[in-house]
Amino acid sequence: MKPLLVKEFTATSCIGRGLDQTLDALIAQRSGLKACTFETVRLDTHIGEAAGVDGQQVPAELKRFDCRNNRLAELALAQDGFLEAVEAWAGRCGRRRIGVFIGTSTSGILETELAYRKLDPLTGALPANFDYAATHNSFSVADYLRRRLRLEGPAMTVSCACASSAKVFGSARRMIEAGLIDAAVVGGVDSLCLTTLYGFHSLQLCSSAPCRPFDVARDGISIGEAAAFALLTPAPGSLNGDAVLLLGVGESNDAHHMSAPHPEGDGARRAMLAALAAANLDPGAIDYINLHGTGTPSNDRSESQAVSRVFGAATPCSSTKGATGHTLGAAGALEAVISALALRNGLMPGGAQTTHIDPALSAHYLLANRRSRLARVLSNSFGFGGANCTLILGLAG
């Protein structure tokens, strides 16, 4: 593929609002996970809740879009000058030539969950002010961002569970390469809700402790929430050395099981190989892998095998979900931003919360931070329904 410039990027999660706080937390190996006190949820689990979402306002003209998911999107949009950068780019190439492609798994479903507590006792009807299109529907978040940024190009949500916001990079890449648009706002937004908290609990996939990816004692995920965005443009001929490029995207499907990974990580392996082929790189060219690393026994076992089969046991890797929690549909974009930060700062983040690496996992998992110049980073995202997506980011110089 033709490399794209990751011109601007930002992320907000439980470890911080914007890039500086996120980087500080990674350097300190600080986890944002805490015992769950979300809404009225009574579950023995830990969550990664972004600070300040409840108090965030959406602009008055977009009031009908007001819900936790879009508040989180609004909060993240205001960081790192992202909104202004998109506006400047719109002035340059035109509003019709910028696409909006956002990954989410549950969008604003929390609004519907709350509305179901307030059904009319006589008729069973939903409250009159419940707005399905602007909150519940998966498109709500992409629609909100398109209106908020006053863009007029193509827009959609990609909803492939926890691979959603990695896959939007692929969709944007194809649209730009096809010449339909000149730039794209891509990202992921997923917020805490009862469906995922009680749903993952029903599958016995939530840990009661903060999640410990690749640890011998790992016993499940911690659900988090995040919004992360990037502005993608074609890469110009000359770039600063610290410019971040999207070099490869690889996608595959497990064709194995709805909610369990392929035991040997076959789909994950094919996604990584496809990304390497798209970037025209050998496995040895990857300096660090940001793992999907959810912290369930089977996910980490499957991914470790896939990584070892592609890279051997030498390439340093870690999961940042011990810090952020599993932000589900936002994980791909959040970890793409973390990968960009890793490149810019020469930082391989050690996995927070993990203390004793499972000896059965052969991947080279980092417990402590490692500092060295990184040229290329690979990031994995896998989801229910067998969806797999791998991104490769690199420095221009």
Next chain:
Amino acid sequence: MKIGGYVSGIGVLGPGLDNWPDTAAVLSARRAYQPAPTVLPVPALLPPTERRRTGRVVKTALAVALEATKQAAIEPATLASVFASSGADGHNCHEICRALALEAREISPTRFANSVHNAAAGYWSIATGATRASTVVCAFDASFCAGLLEALTQVAVDGESLLLIAYDTEYPDPLRSKRPIPDAFGAALVLTPHRQAGSLARIEASLGSEPCDSLPDAGLESLRASTPAARCLPLLRQLAMHTQGRTVLEYLDGSNTLVEVEPCN
């Protein structure tokens, strides 16, 4: 800028529409449209245990996907896929929200696994062994065109042969009153970068702002306007008529999708 590919297989299922040949007869006015509740076939592709777990949305998507691949005489496992749907399984979503509003808040693991927007894509891949990329997109009422553009960029840019499957099913009350999709509707297109023995037409899509086309038959127009996946009907009508032409499909506010159709004869 245009992006194009060949339509090499079609599948359709909807209210009063049982398959593509039947739908083509209705759309080309060789037969009158008679609305009737959508009849969903048993998903024979799935093993019995999985079959019991699937709802109407998965049955709809799998039925049209299977018809399109059979017509194209292409092994489904070789195709990438793009699924386009405004909502996921509405009945399943209703049951989860209902359970979460009760004191016990107990939801079944199967219900939760089936609640993902990409459930149909997951079941299709499992049923056929399709391991190529599978993407699931949503753009509310614009979901069909979002899927068409995603699919055609894969065909045109990456040379992928793929299945585009657009599908929607109804919500039960009370969500139905807020999102009144009347019944199950699905349409699938096998899209290939090169002309094949059974290719029906070449299509080329571009973005524009012309007013979108409606359908002359009131019943079909009602279906088009009420079901996001059925926004594809003007394109299917053009394909059914086997004549060169163009159609404008409803997309996002102020932006529609122009599709030029050149039959393969």
